[in-house]
Amino acid sequence: GVLLFSEPIWNTSDISVNPEGGNIALGTASVLIEVTLSGFASIYFEKVIKTDPEQLGIWERNYQLAFGSMPVYVLFMLYE
DSSP states (O other): OHHHHTGGGGOOSOTTOOGGGOOHHHHHHHHHHHHHHHHHHHHHHHHHHHTOTTOOOHHHHHHHHHHHHHHHHHHHHHHO
């Protein structure tokens, strides 16, 4: 989805011109890495859900992950 959203920059008549200083190769590589890591994270999350000895449901695990990530986001907000 992200790669397709970025596709209009490829339809330029002069391919040597980068729109607003962008780097097409770096952007494409970044998106591919993001998609790969997201896939691994989804697979790992499913493995954790299925092999959980406490048998927490998907909602309980999502809340656990959300509340666990809140301190990181608060630190980012305070930093800015």
